């Protein structure tokens with residue numbers, strides 16, 4: 047019996063480049079959630095797709111010398127494209143929408159017209175800033191240091207006749223939605239939205255463009271194309287049949303139960319999207335969940351930063367299930383996580399090879415050896431259960447509820463933690479019962495041995511059911527190995543101790559998760575991933591902002607090098623005598639002897655921070671610090687002093 051419907055979506059991806067493992071993160075999470083809901087008995091609709099319009103795609107296509115449609119076709123449908131990647135990752139989406147699909151195009155034109163006809167879209171003049179890579183318009187006040195607040199890249203001036211959506215009209219309603227309901231999660235994202243976007247005043251949104259053509263034409267005003275976010279957000283309803291005749295599931299599945307989205311696009315989903323739906327008079331999605339980023343080397347993984355990790359390489363090496371599992375086991379879904387190859391291998395070795403893999407292989411091997419014909423009838427019960435028996439049974443039969451509570455909050459990491467706690471308990475149970483010792487006297491202990499093995503198999507089965515949404519293929523193999531009937535592994539069975547038939551006959555099979563040789567694989571990955579790595583590695587940008595007043599307290603000055611000498615007995619330090627414009631020489635010690643010869647620096651103008659408290663190094667006083675730039679090249683640390691134009695006089699303040 048169906049336990050109701052569940053409609054879940056991923057963002058639809060820009061096919062401007064091949065997808066990386068950061069993109070796969072959200073889709074794998076959505077897939078695990080969709081599979082979990084199906085397991086629970088829900089009628090699930092899982093939608094994903096591609097967002098194919100906009101200036102960025104037009105530019106990329108022209109650089110490649112193809113039409114925009116040819117360009118996106120290749121990335122979506124072509125070899126190792128979006129669809130291939132989802133197949134590889136075993137993504138079980140029910141529908142895939144492309145915003146270039148005819149039915150979607152026609153539906154967007156209807157939606158735009160409806161918003162226009164009800165007075166929420168009007169014609170005006172757009173004057174402002176535009177970030178090409180993000181395809182976002184910004185007002186002057188939203189820029190950060192004159193750059194795009196999302197990606198930090200330069201923006202361009204834009205002025206043209208355009209249509210506007212009356213977003214301002216919905217400001218209060220949207221604020222109420224965010225502050226007084228649990229529409230947006232995690233809760234921290236609500237403050238971000240309200241403080242950064244709503245409190246400063248929600249301006250009307252520019253929703254059409256005339257400066258490029260690769261978009262959905264506004265049918266009642268040729269020359270205008272629909273703003274890509276209006277086009278993209280609407281996919282969630284057009285894919286169900288809203289405004290078109292291709293599908294007929296709108297009544298059944300809308301409103302969405304949850305939209306999973308990356309944190310940088312929460313703004314579109316939590317402000318613009320509800321306002322559009324309010325204007326259309328349609329119900330709002332029940333929830334938007336803004337997940338964190340998968341970072342690499344401390345920064346968001348992205349093609350433009352050159353730090354992308356190729357999911358094909360990892361899946362081919364370690365298996366799709368291990369990769370899926372790693373992403374959701376290691377990082378809390380709402381926060382950022384730093385991807386490293388070491389962490390991936392360590393997680394596979396610890397959780398999958400050691401804990402789960404060992405439990406399955408030890409249990410099935412012992413069952414095969416001691417009971418080759420299968421466990422005897424009656425092995426499921428024991429008259430006087432021991433403490434470990436009781437503990438294991440209680441842990442396994444109470445697991446489903448704990449897991450469910452975490453899954454319902456999208457806390458995949460915690461749900462998996464619960465499962466692995468039981469797996470670890472089961473491994474301990476093997477040691478507590480020492481089945482190999484019991485087996486020495488089958489006459490006396492055979493019955494007890496069969497019961498111990500039954501308890502282990504049943505615990506493994508329950509864990510297997512709950513791990514299925516994360517590792518579907520491996521759990522199929524696991525069920526075969528422990529002898530559990532494939533069709534019996536239901537949600538209900540996960541809460542019923544003893545659902546495994548007593549006369550079960552496990553078959554030890556291939557090792558589900560072979561242990562990985564960390565050193566060897568890291569070296570191989572280093573080679574395989576080398577082209578994807580940036581040649582130059584820089585320090586991650588500071589996560590915390592420093593307030594302006596604090597920053598202003600630092601006194602940076604231009605200083606001229608009057609003399610520079612190595613410091614005796616130190617391999618690192620150089621001692622500088624500097625003209626700082628005050629008329630009194632300033633002495634600063636700097637640990638840069640590895641990179642500079644003292645004589646090469648005499649006469650140069652450098653930058654120093656001069657209001658640090660004095661320090662003593664090798665018995666010499668240092669009054670300040672010279673500023674240099676550091677980065678890594680091929681793993682080696684490089685340093686360059688900040689040498690500035692000689693025309694800058696000593697003592698000039700830098701601000």
Ligand code: MSP
Nearest residue numbers: 057058059060068069097278279307308339340347
């Ligand atoms: N096309 C829009 C979404 C429109 S939805 C109506 C878009 N596409 S995207 O391809 O740039 O990003 C798709 C999703 O991938 C976003 O949710 C984004 O946050 C996510 N990720 C891209 N890189 C990521 C990481 N490194 N880590 C986690 N998620 C990341 O935005």
